[in-house]
Amino acid sequence: MESTARRKERLDRGIKVRTSGIYSVSSLREIAYLVVPRAVLILGLLILPLVLPNRYWQRVICRTGVIALLALGFDFLADYVGIISLGGALFIGVGGYVAGVSNAWLGLPPALTIPIATLVGAVICTLLLLPCLPLRGIYFAIITLMYPLVLHRIIEALHIFGGTEGISGLATFPNIWVDQYLVIVVILVALFGLRRLVNEDIGLVLHGIKDNDQAVRASGMNITWYKARAVFITAAIGCFAGAYLTHLYGLVGISMFSLDFSILPIAAFVVGGPGTLVGPVLGAFILTPLTEVLREIGTLRIVVYCLVLVAFIVFKPEGLMKYFQRKYHQFERWIKV
Amino acid sequence: MSTLIYGIVNSLIFLLIAVGFTLVYGVSRLPNFAHGALYILTGFMTWVFLNTLGLPYALSIVLSIIITALVGAVIYRFIFIRVRGMEASEIIASFAIGLAIMEGLRRGFAGQFAIPEFIDEMVVIFGVPIHMQRLIIIGVALVVVAFLWIFTHYTKIGLALRAIAQHERAAMMLGIDSDLTAIVSLALGSAVAGVAAVAILPLGLITVDTGYNVLTYAIAVSIVGGLGSWTGAVIGAFVLGFGQILTARFIGPQWQMVVVFGAIIVVLLVRPSGLFGKQKELEERV
Amino acid sequence: MSKETILRVREVSKSFGGVKAVDNVSFDLAKGEILGIIGPNGSGKTTLINLITGFVKKDSGEVFFKDRNISKLPPHRIADLGVTRTFQIMRPYYTLPAFKNLIVPLYSPRARRGAGGGLGDRDAVAIDLLEEVGFERDAHVPYKLASTLPLGYLKRLELSRCLALKPEVVIGDEVFSGLSMAEIASMVRLMEKLQMRGITLIMVEHRLRELFMLANRVMVMNFGKKIAEGVPGEVMGSKEVREAYLGTEEG
Numbered sequence A: 001m002e003s004t005a006r007r008k009e010r011l012d013r014g015i016k017v018r019t020s021g022i023y024s025v026s027s028l029r030e031i032a033y034l035v036v037p038r039a040v041l042i043l044g045l046l047i048l049p050l051v052l053p054n055r056y057w058q059r060v061i062c063r064t065g066v067i068a069l070l071a072l073g074f075d076f077l078a079d080y081v082g083i084i085s086l087g088g089a090l091f092i093g094v095g096g097y098v099a100g101v102s103n104a105w106l107g108l109p110p111a112l113t114i115p116i117a118t119l120v121g122a123v124i125c126t127l128l129l130l131p132c133l134p135l136r137g138i139y140f141a142i143i144t145l146m147y148p149l150v151l152h153r154i155i156e157a158l159h160i161f162g163g164t165e166g167i168s169g170l171a172t173f174p175n176i177w178v179d180q181y182l183v184i185v186v187i188l189v190a191l192f193g194l195r196r197l198v199n200e201d202i203g204l205v206l207h208g209i210k211d212n213d214q215a216v217r218a219s220g221m222n223i224t225w226y227k228a229r230a231v232f233i234t235a236a237i238g239c240f241a242g243a244y245l246t247h248l249y250g251l252v253g254i255s256m257f258s259l260d261f262s263i264l265p266i267a268a269f270v271v272g273g274p275g276t277l278v279g280p281v282l283g284a285f286i287l288t289p290l291t292e293v294l295r296e297i298g299t300l301r302i303v304v305y306c307l308v309l310v311a312f313i314v315f316k317p318e319g320l321m322k323y324f325q326r327k328y329h330q331f332e333r334w335i336k337v
Numbered sequence B: 001m002s003t004l005i006y007g008i009v010n011s012l013i014f015l016l017i018a019v020g021f022t023l024v025y026g027v028s029r030l031p032n033f034a035h036g037a038l039y040i041l042t043g044f045m046t047w048v049f050l051n052t053l054g055l056p057y058a059l060s061i062v063l064s065i066i067i068t069a070l071v072g073a074v075i076y077r078f079i080f081i082r083v084r085g086m087e088a089s090e091i092i093a094s095f096a097i098g099l100a101i102m103e104g105l106r107r108g109f110a111g112q113f114a115i116p117e118f119i120d121e122m123v124v125i126f127g128v129p130i131h132m133q134r135l136i137i138i139g140v141a142l143v144v145v146a147f148l149w150i151f152t153h154y155t156k157i158g159l160a161l162r163a164i165a166q167h168e169r170a171a172m173m174l175g176i177d178s179d180l181t182a183i184v185s186l187a188l189g190s191a192v193a194g195v196a197a198v199a200i201l202p203l204g205l206i207t208v209d210t211g212y213n214v215l216t217y218a219i220a221v222s223i224v225g226g227l228g229s230w231t232g233a234v235i236g237a238f239v240l241g242f243g244q245i246l247t248a249r250f251i252g253p254q255w256q257m258v259v260v261f262g263a264i265i266v267v268l269l270v271r272p273s274g275l276f277g278k279q280k281e282l283e284e285r286v
Numbered sequence C: 001m002s003k004e005t006i007l008r009v010r011e012v013s014k015s016f017g018g019v020k021a022v023d024n025v026s027f028d029l030a031k032g033e034i035l036g037i038i039g040p041n042g043s044g045k046t047t048l049i050n051l052i053t054g055f056v057k058k059d060s061g062e063v064f065f066k067d068r069n070i071s072k073l074p075p076h077r078i079a080d081l082g083v084t085r086t087f088q089i090m091r092p093y094y095t096l097p098a099f100k101n102l103i104v105p106l107y108s109p110r111a112r113r114g115a116g117g118g119l120g121d122r123d124a125v126a127i128d129l130l131e132e133v134g135f136e137r138d139a140h141v142p143y144k145l146a147s148t149l150p151l152g153y154l155k156r157l158e159l160s161r162c163l164a165l166k167p168e169v170v171i172g173d174e175v176f177s178g179l180s181m182a183e184i185a186s187m188v189r190l191m192e193k194l195q196m197r198g199i200t201l202i203m204v205e206h207r208l209r210e211l212f213m214l215a216n217r218v219m220v221m222n223f224g225k226k227i228a229e230g231v232p233g234e235v236m237g238s239k240e241v242r243e244a245y246l247g248t249e250e251g
Helices: A014-018 A021-025 A028-051 A055-081 A088-104 A110-132 A137-158 A176-199 A201-211 A213-218 A223-249 A260-272 A278-297 A300-315 A319-329 B002-028 B035-052 B057-083 B087-108 B132-154 B156-166 B168-173 B178-203 B208-225 B230-250 B253-270 C045-053 C075-081 C098-106 C109-114 C122-132 C151-163 C181-196 C208-214 C232-237 C239-244
Strands: A006-012 A330-336 B122-125 B128-131 C005-016 C019-030 C034-038 C060-065 C083-085 C169-173 C200-204 C217-222 C225-230
Touching: A006 A014, A014 A028, A028 A055, A028 A176, A055 A088, A055 A176, A055 A201, A055 A223, A055 A260, A055 A278, A088 A110, A088 A137, A088 A223, A088 A260, A110 A137, A110 A223, A110 B253, A137 A260, A137 B087, A137 B208, A137 B253, A176 A201, A176 A223, A176 A278, A201 A213, A201 A223, A201 C098, A213 A223, A213 C075, A213 C151, A260 A278, A260 A300, A260 A319, A260 B087, A278 A300, A278 A319, A300 B057, A300 B087, A319 A330, B002 B035, B002 B128, B002 B132, B002 B156, B002 B178, B002 B208, B002 B230, B035 B057, B035 B087, B035 B178, B035 B208, B057 B087, B057 B178, B087 B208, B122 B132, B128 B132, B132 B156, B132 B178, B156 B168, B156 B178, B168 B178, B208 B230, B208 B253, B230 B253, C005 C045, C019 C045, C019 C060, C019 C200, C019 C225, C034 C045, C034 C208, C045 C060, C045 C075, C045 C083, C045 C169, C045 C200, C075 C083, C075 C109, C098 C109, C098 C122, C098 C151, C122 C151, C151 C169, C151 C181, C181 C200, C181 C208, C208 C232, C217 C232, C217 C239, C225 C232, C225 C239, C232 C239
Parallel strands: C034 C200, C034 C217, C083 C169, C169 C200
Antiparallel strands: A006 A330, B122 B128, C005 C019, C005 C060, C217 C225
């Protein structure tokens, strides 16, 4: 009796194979195959502010940018170094407060406070997280989760940095175009920068730390130091986002430590495609406008993105980006077994 | 003297809160970040049964504990089971579900809610006035600990739980189903969270933020005592319980949470495996 | 082969729970020699390696490398000093070509110091290294994906991971296990080559026949204790050793 069982087979498309290595410049078609997705991404992001209907949505893009940066940082840390950070809020809060304080008390303009907040904030965050770096991932996750909650309470209890009301009346950006393009440009720079980084040799080291840290240790390298540097990069990205947010609205308060900033990037990461760097950015651009639409239902929107997150983790852990990549690079067909 | 008594009560509160979390982690190695959500859920459900449905108090309590236990088991069966083994996804998934539950409750229950104390009286012990409810908490804590001890030492299921906790592979080779024990442990852990909730919540209001605090406390106790160790949970609970009371008395009440958190950091710096931790804190896999 | 002692292990012990995995073991390693460590399964050989190289904390005892006390150093510092080891369970980057697997060790401070501070072209150095351990360059073996390589090559890849660090001591954890006769033969030649280059070797093995062809001295462990030490012939003649091995030896 003949069995008519079939299975799906996935093969790389011809053009994908033809574009590996030096052959990628052999003809316009191959070049286009490689360049078009990236061009679409870059141009798409750059054109976005110009095609939006009104100011409201342009504001949404700004917030989306913040989440996208956090999601990018999270993806880098989680899939390229193997560290799970549940504390996007920590980076936003620290970066935001450093920027706010430098602006309010030291009178520095945003052009200075933002770089300062990025670097100093990253140093502070890395130092705060240093004790957990040698430990197992779960401890790091716990600590990054707790820090925002506790810093929130310390500021509240001690009434420092403006206490519960926060500091307002800070400098803002000159116009709506700077608002949007600043964050978009930084996203592109961070995205391509990180992609470059993980393809370099040091990216292999970080990957080794994720997969087989004993072997990396046995090769004479201090894992904690490498992890610290990776955390520093992610923290810098997050602190920039926080500083940007401060000067976007002209105020900083304990709402910067809200769980929103911890959970939404993770949702974007899961939906968009873990491990692809681009995916989480995409996920952020999908989810954040969605949450704006859901704004009427108030805090229920957290419920919505949590449920979406869980749904994706359970049913489609590869995320959207990997799905698209698969469709682009490979074709499927049923074959007889 | 009053410090001593309130210290004991506070420590046992910490213990009740933490035991459910430690149980789940000890048996199935699952960090159940939805622990706080389950705690609060029980409280709200009791309120609903009591006030909206008009059921007797005792029945409300029992029903909501059972439902919470079922919720815990369902969470395992449909969510955890898919991400078992990938620690990152476990944390994210349980945290997300916990958040979903807690924020959903926040939306559904706006305003002030409370459940009544079991016996609304003040009593004087050793010259210290104290609410009867607090003494009840002591009783409940001792009963829960005793029950768990007997359960895990003398019943078949309980022994299976301990077997999986000590050495999962070996237990599985003996025919113990790891998924089934995980479901049981999660149901049990959730039920204990529920018991803790109904015993402790009468002392104050039922708020969603309490849920977040409970999660923090449970994690703090587990880290200080050592993740997965039951003796550690007891000692950790007492350390934090007394620590908190002493801080409130001598330094200032607003530092209470900070002390708990500070303890986590200090322990991670000095002795990451906690006081009685069985696990290697470094990533040693040789 | 000089008589200078390069590694001294003194009364090292480690217990896991109630079980004494390593019980008061001491030995000296002379520079340039090949020391074999043998013993039945569970005698504590791998734990001993972990203790020496810092991957597991000792309960007691000390280890000296060239008169320097390395007992409390973390594993990456010990590797950095030149004491390297292989792992029994290897996890190379399966999706990458073989030579890419060496990029990480070549990135280490020690490898960079050896290259005179310059980063150089790591890819080329990696390919050279692989050729030295027997990956035939002409057949493009170094470029093959690690997932397509047979076990013999993977073991040599693991060894070359150590060699990338220009080590002084290499501790091999069962490099012969799982290999075919032909693969073992070429592995033996490789170890001889390494010894001629001045590298001191400790080889933990089960396959006694090949080990005895290579080892200058042999140490026998059982239940965590050292029960014999000396030249292969006389060690195998000891009654205790024979008793420990009843039924374990496979040809």
